[in-house]
Amino acid sequence: MQEALxxxxxxxxxxxxxxxxxxxxxxxxxxxxxxxQSEPISLTRIKLELVRRWPMTSLLDIxxxxxxxxxxxxxxxxxxxxxNLEHTQLQRRLLLCLFGLGTNTxxxxxxxxxxxxxxxxxxxxxxxxxxxxALRAAIAQVGEDVNPTSRAVQAGYLRxxxxxxxxxxxxxxxxxxxxxxx
Numbered sequence: 001m002q003e004a005l006x007x008x009x010x011x012x013x014x015x016x017x018x019x020x021x022x023x024x025x026x027x028x029x030x031x032x033x034x035x036x037q038s039e040p041i042s043l044t045r046i047k048l049e050l051v052r053r054w055p056m057t058s059l060l061d062i063x064x065x066x067x068x069x070x071x072x073x074x075x076x077x078x079x080x081x082x083x084n085l086e087h088t089q090l091q092r093r094l095l096l097c098l099f100g101l102g103t104n105t106x107x108x109x110x111x112x113x114x115x116x117x118x119x120x121x122x123x124x125x126x127x128x129x130x131x132x133x134a135l136r137a138a139i140a141q142v143g144e145d146v147n148p149t150s151r152a153v154q155a156g157y158l159r160x161x162x163x164x165x166x167x168x169x170x171x172x173x174x175x176x177x178x179x180x181x182x
Contacts, residue, residue, distance in 0.1 A: 060099050067095060070145045075137040076129040093117055093125035101126070 012018060019030040054062070067073045073091045083090070096117060100110040107122045 025037055059103065060095070063099055066093065066142065070142055072138040072141045075141060076134045078128050080128070090125065090129070093121055094129060097122050097126045097130055101130075 017034070018030045019032070021028050021030050050057075066088055073094050076090075076094050085093075092115070096110050097107065099106045100122070107119055107126070110122065111117065112118050153180070
């Protein structure tokens with residue numbers, strides 16, 4: 001660590017990517033943006049395969065279809081004692097929030113589309129339902145449904161030595177789906 005700091009200190013005055021600037025009486029370090037990296041070949045192949053299989057399909061449509069077949073939106077529960085939203089309204093708001101946050105589009109840009117929800121409704125759904133534990137449970141549920149090894153373990157086709165531990169934070173929908181697959 002000491003060696004890295006000494007190297008940084010020695011090269012800082014001649015580094016073209018770093019500039020020391022004065023703003024409002026304070027010294028700031030300004031970093032120039034790095035040039036864009038080339039896209040990985042594997043990502044290009046995945047994109048081409050998606051376009052080949054499902055032309056003109058949006059990512060939001062894929063997210064919605066995944067939720068309809070897997071039911072991962074059931075992992076998002078409110079901490080409140082009761083919920084007044086209908087399941088379909090909550091599902092629509094959750095999917096729009098997850099899409100906006102996951103693609104770094106933002107909730108304000110999501111409402112620019114004709115989805116029939118307001119920014120306040122999306123913020124409410126984000127604040128009330130989307131948290132770290134629920135996201136982990138939803139990701140685990142999608143992973144279990146997509147991963148064939150996980151399905152084989154659930155069905156009992158793999159030896160017990162090969163089985164992996166199932167995360168304890170799974171939501172009830174995962175447990176129900178696992179029972180249906182058996």
